[in-house]
Amino acid sequence: MSEQSPLRLGTRRSKLAMAQSGQVADAVRRVTGRPVELVEITTYGDTSREHLAQIGGTGVFVTALRDALLRGEVDFAVHSLKDLPTAQPEELVLAAVPVREDPRDVIVARDALKFTDLPRGARVGTGSPRRMAQLNAYARGHGLDIETVPIRGNIDTRVGYVRSGELDAVVLAAAGLNRIGRIDEVTDFLSVDTVLPAPGQGALAIECRAGNTAQDAALIAALAELDDPFTRAAVTAERSLLAALEAGCSAPVGALADLPPLSAPLERGDPHADGQVVKEMRLRGVVGTPDGHTLVQLSTTGPVPETHDQAMALGRELAAEMLTKGAAGLMGERAH
Numbered sequence: 398m399s400e401q402s403p404l405r406l407g408t409r410r411s412k413l414a415m416a417q418s419g420q421v422a423d424a425v426r427r428v429t430g431r432p433v434e435l436v437e438i439t440t441y442g443d444t445s446r447e448h449l450a451q452i453g454g455t456g457v458f459v460t461a462l463r464d465a466l467l468r469g470e471v472d473f474a475v476h477s478l479k480d481l482p483t484a485q486p487e488e489l490v491l492a493a494v495p496v497r498e499d500p501r502d503v504i505v506a507r508d509a510l511k512f513t514d515l516p517r518g519a520r521v522g523t524g525s526p527r528r529m530a531q532l533n534a535y536a537r538g539h540g541l542d543i544e545t546v547p548i549r550g551n552i553d554t555r556v557g558y559v560r561s562g563e564l565d566a567v568v569l570a571a572a573g574l575n576r577i578g579r580i581d582e583v584t585d586f587l588s589v590d591t592v593l594p595a596p597g598q599g600a601l602a603i604e605c606r607a608g609n610t611a612q613d614a615a616l617i618a619a620l621a622e623l624d625d626p627f628t629r630a631a632v633t634a635e636r637s638l639l640a641a642l643e644a645g646c647s648a649p650v651g652a653l654a655d656l657p658p659l660s661a662p663l664e665r666g667d668p669h670a671d672g673q674v675v676k677e678m679r680l681r682g683v684v685g686t687p688d689g690h691t692l693v694q695l696s697t698t699g700p701v702p703e704t705h706d707q708a709m710a711l712g713r714e715l716a717a718e719m720l721t722k723g724a725a726g727l728m729g730e731r732a733h
């Protein structure tokens with residue numbers, strides 16, 4: 398064991414955040430040979446009872462971690478990438494985006510029901526306008542009768558609404574359930590053709606200071622070993638789309654960049670399946686009103702981006718097409 402001081406990893410206190418930070422800590426120990434200690438940080442998003450859209454979207458989970466980084470209280474932080482605001486502060490660097498987990502949304506329903514088998518008038522809980530828009534649109538297009546109910550809370554709280562009979566089903570991210578070992582509670586995996594995930598869903602972001610010290614530079618270099626270039630290119634394109642739509646983390650925008658020959662393996666969390674050489678990346682985007690009455694859904698395909706700028710361009714190109722089709726009017730409050 399190295400005699401160096403432990404690296405301090407800043408994390409939210411939730412069970413999911415602690416699980417994913419613990420997994421990153423193990424990986425960082427392997428690549429640096431240094432001990433890593435978790436530093437728990439409470440964020441406003443964890444303590445507020447208000448709906449996320451009212452308190453600034455999922456970015457409220459990020460601010461406290463970033464403040465701790467900038468004050469030097471922690472050396473690096475782990476975020477769910479879908480929570481990160483699209484503007485990257487100059488003082489911080491996204492040192493690594495590890496291999497993405499399954500990006501899909503899932504249903505946990507009573508009586509092990511699939512989404513399409515829910516009874517008429519079924520109450521489906523989600524705190525996400527993006528999920529509401531797409532679920533309501535799908536239901537309307539397929540003769541289903543559901544009511545989407547806004548909820549907040551951690552995984553236990555949300556699943557509890559189903560167990561207690563208050564709701565017929567809740568929608569969650571597959572990645573979160575995978576990371577805490579509860580994927581067996583899922584009753585239905587929602588195809589990305591039915592519900593596009595949030596930009597960056599299933600991916601983690603490892604962030605540290607972009608300082609000029611030798612220690613910062615050494616940490617950035619070490620963390621870079623955990624980076625997955627395919628995942629980084631995909632989430633960069635998705636977040637570029639979100640930024641170009643001028644939409645915040647809580648806007649009803651779905652996006653997924655995938656590699657068409659590997660789409661099914663990607664949904665299983667293996668972007669390198671079969672060792673295929675993949676030359677094209679497909680980016681899909683959707684924005685809609687929460688009632689699902691109006692959706693703008695488009696896709697584009699281009700060469701797999703080899704640089705940050707190419708990935709950004711893919712997102713901007715699709716966003717421009719979506720805006721010409723009326724996307725701007727569907728997002729409610731625009732990000733400031």
